[in-house]
Amino acid sequence: MAALRQGDFAALQSLLKAPSKDAVRQLCRQCFSSPPAGLGPLAQRACLDLTAGPEEAEQLVSALHSLTRHVVYHGLTRAEDILSLFPENFHQNLKNLLTKIILENISAWRNEAQASQISLPRLVDMDWRVDIKTSSDSISRMAVPTCLLQLKIQEDVALCGNSPVVSALTVELSKETLDTMLEGLGRIRDQLSAVANK
């Protein structure tokens, strides 16, 4: 996460050349969502939209990225907190517009940050079926119920970027295993309620 630098605010003034408020809005969203590596292409597009030189566009895009990420990192939710980030002589209307846009998007951005944080592979879906085993090579007649559980697991989002890798794992559980598992899950539920009630 990039830190806010003094030069960033100067760069932000380039937004005054934007064709419309919606253009500013869209650029803010794109700059937040882009990883630092993706800022290059964004800068190129900003060049065209804002009729700015390549260097100016790069600085602008990087500044917007830092500003939006900074606000989300520190969990700033009040207008005053965001307004106070800007230096004294910053363009008044632009400051108000940026603050408004940030406030509009802050909770969506927070969710986005949480959804893309590093984690172990995540469970995305699960399906199950119950079979009855009627015969096998060790016993020719039986009626043993068993459960097949399919877990869809998504690898770490941060590693996969836009094309998440989802693998399916099918696991077989006997009744005894399921009972033990439920015991464990029940204990987790009890502990969670204890924590929630504190």
Add this chain to the structure above:
Amino acid sequence: MGLLNFTQEPVPEAVSGDMHNLNQLSAQQFSALTEVLFRFLMEPKEVERFLTQLSDFATMNKISLGPLKNIVKSILLVPNGALKRNLSSEQVRADFIALGLSEEKASYFAEQWKVNSPTLTRLAVGQTLMINQLIDMEWKFGVTAGSSELEKVGSIFLQLKLVIKKGSQMENVYIELTLPQFYSFLHEMERVKTSLESFS
């Protein structure tokens, strides 16, 4: 030899000779040998122990180990087949008599079979093929305090480690669940339990 219950294939020639030798044992000796055999059937992995016990039996009763092993091989044909085909003790008794064992010894063995078959059946069911069997589950849950993108997070995560038997190797699978996912997982597993119970 008439139709046998425990197998459809022709029995090896040596078997009738082995049964004849068995008939020569006293009731006490036969009972001791039967005990050794059933102990092995209950714990088929304890091969070393089984061989030691057989060799002790041979020494104590002044029988040579080689012929004794052959006799034991013949005897074991019956319980192994009986297990596969869910035979009753009467059927086991009838088969031994058909093979040439004395009525007294056949009845004794059939009695032992009756006593031990529930355990042996459960063992055989346990050996039935399972795909990716879930062996163990470990878990931990905690709170994410912060991240590089969010200074304060405060969300609960649950991590599960599933130990799965793939063929002959164990594989560990790690997954993370959010709280709503955990509750829905728990709910589904309870439904599975109800379903399994209704079929037991």
